[in-house]
Amino acid sequence: MRRNIPILALLLVLLGVALYQNYGKGLFPFFGGSQAKQAQTLTAALAEEAPKPGSLSPSFTLEGLDGTTYQVGGERNKPVLVNFWASWCDPCKEEAPDLVRFYEKYGDQLDIYGVNVTAYDTVEKAEGFVQEYGIEFPVLLDKKEEAYKKFNGMAFPTNVLIDKNGVIQDLIVGILPPKDLEAKIKKILKSS
Known part of the structure; x- marks a missing residue:
């Protein structure tokens, strides 16, 4: 058995070299590829599956915090900005005041729907977020991540x-x- 150890070690080294040469630069950061490059590769692959500008929007219907049912998809009276967010997301916190301002400024010409991806959050935390930032536009609850998945959501x-x-x-x-x-x-x- 001891005679096989150097052979096994050599095979493992060869396997590692083969993996690095074929995949290491984009898929295996622990073999020398960068994590940033891996994230870019994954993001690009996921983005290819996402609906693209120029294509019809996926349709979805969600209930809002106000108990009203809202629908996206198909023809509407005015354009809509759909904002997918979570209460714990720091960039969402940074962006919230701007969305409030845009709703005040353009709300008569543009619908804004804040979609809390409640599958990664809670209704209570979403309500707290809405109160903290003074959000007056409709906030929809995506409790099963159905709408977010239709847009191949990958980040908040x-x-x-x-x-x-x-x-x-x-x-x-x-x-x-x-x-x-x-x-x-x-x-x-x-x-429009």
Whole structure:
């Protein structure tokens, strides 16, 4: 048995070298590839599955904190910004005041729906978040992550701008500077 140990060690080294050469740079950061590169590869793969700008928005219906049922998908009276968030998400906390301001400024021309992905949160924490930030636009509860999955959600916040015809105009993963998000809002309002 002792004679086989060097052979087994050599086989393991060869296997490690083969894995590194074939996969290490993007899939196995512990073999020398960077974790950032791995995250980019995974994000790109997931993003390829997500609905794209120019395609029809997936449809979903969710109940809001106010007890009203809201629907997204298909033709509407005005464009909609769908914001997927969670109460523990720091970028969501950073973005919330801007969304409140945009609703005050553009609410007559643009619906804003905050979709709390309650599968990763709680209703109580979502209600606390809404109170803390003074959110007046409808907040929907995605208790089973059904809506978030339809957009292949991968990060909070995720914002989707959908025009009056139900066509996705922009899908934003992560936070944008307020002026950039407002520019995208103005663009969808001009085209509507």
